[in-house]
Amino acid sequence: MDPTGILPGVVETAEAVVARRVSAVSVVEGALERIAAGDGRVRAFLEVTGDLALEEARAVDARVAAGEDLPLAGVPLALKDNIWVAGRRTTCASRILEGFRPPGDSTVAARLRHAGAVFIGRANMDEFAMGSSTENSASHVTRNPWDLERVPGGSSGGSAAAVAARFVPGGFGSDTGGSIRQPAACCGVVGFKPTYGRVSRYGLVAFASSLDQIGPLTRSVADAARLYRAVAGFDPLDATTADRQVGDPEGALPRGVAGLKVGFLEEASTGYLEPEVAESLETARRIFRDAGAHVVSVSVPRATAAIAIYYVVASAEASSNLARFDGVRYGPRATDADLNALYVESRTAGFGPEVKRRILLGTFALASGYYEAYYGRAMRVRQLLCADFDRAFAAADVIVCPSIPGPAFRVGEKTDDPLTMYLSDVFTVPASLAGLPAISVPSGLTRSGLPLGIQVLGPRFGEEAVFAVARAFEAGAGFPDALSPAAG
């Protein structure tokens, strides 16, 4: 099936299984072999559920034999450990959810299962999705397959590393402020955050409810479109999902950019940019011009305030959402001395330092005497940012900016400096705050061989345009799929 040694992607795998050129069982066996051979170094997974995956693969083969045309037939996926999958644990890489078994599939897992996908294992992450490096996992640090001394980004670092290392053709992560796009860029893969309201969060452990979205990580834009299409759309179990047509993201891929206005974000060029990131932006300009787009500049003035807004809003929502973890209904209980001690000691023992930091920050921002100055203010500036984007999309069909301010950093480089770590998300947070669809596409390698990414943002529910533009950039950039990362 694979004479070139390049692992087939999502679409190619599903088509081969549907055509019965290969069985789902053999696809999954191949993934398990690659994981066994390589994950000792990368450590993308918290748990590999091989027996369950093989059982699911046998069921897929039976469905294919019965004539079902499954869009994800036999595609092994790495799901971030904050997405419920029936029969598996869900821990959010946290001690406080040690051993937690969800009551069933999340809507995303149910839809993927329906489409023929197979769940190969639980991908590592920053605890409760709080981080930009996967170093905040309570279990272990995941390594970047391009350079094992570096982080894979985060918080969906396990999913990104599993795809980059060619263990699996695709994965899913969650994105609250960039947690799909930033690790995708760090690992040289595609990462897509849909519009807020496009994909159900039923069965996603909540971090910041006005921001969280689930989305795919893959090696190509077409594969991302296939995975996104399988999970998108209204869900009665999540009242925040939008009851509107998903459209045809795969059909939009060949549209190209001729005649489109591609707006480069001014604010991304005015501050300091690492020279190679600036070069990648210039290359992107040339690629879009050569493809027939009208390249323009657009301004989103409040994008420069996005990190400040985000760390108030997301932390405030996290402090509220994470109040449910108290040792009463799930997770380890530290003491039965009295109820307050049960809460305090279970939470103190169960949460890691970064989660505590966010809870403290969020509790502070919501506390009497500080609420108006911090939470109230941040919400008002968030509205200004949304209005900025509305104006920008009147002048351009899509907006382009870097995905990351520099390549993946070294393990341990930023762990003692939370604010510097937070600034890793400077280019991804604005789209999150405005609820916009945004994709990160690999743009090339630095001279030291590390991936960088370019981001395409669309107006709300403008996924088709985002995929079309991303595909055109991908074709122009020519990021080499055959290039094997260090750990591949």
Place this chain on the structure above:
Amino acid sequence: MTSDRSVVTPAVVRRVAELARLRLPDGDLERWSGQLSRIVAYIDQLAAIPESAFGADPPGQATPVRADEPRPGGGEQALESNAPRLLHGYGVVPRVVGSGS
């Protein structure tokens, strides 16, 4: 950017931790105070935006209302498979009434 030390003092950190049901050792309060103060000082850039920048608040985007119909949520099963202490199908917690706490 200079008022940070006066905002998230160790005493404020202690109070916020109590509200969040977290225990921070006294010896760590200075470190937490320093880290949080630096973050809050960065956030304080939002305060510099002049009031004239804000127009009228836009209309809120309400979550659509759905019919209020009961349906099974799997809660009992989740409780049974996950509760640290369980008795006759109920989660067990320390005595709340009359315990003096």
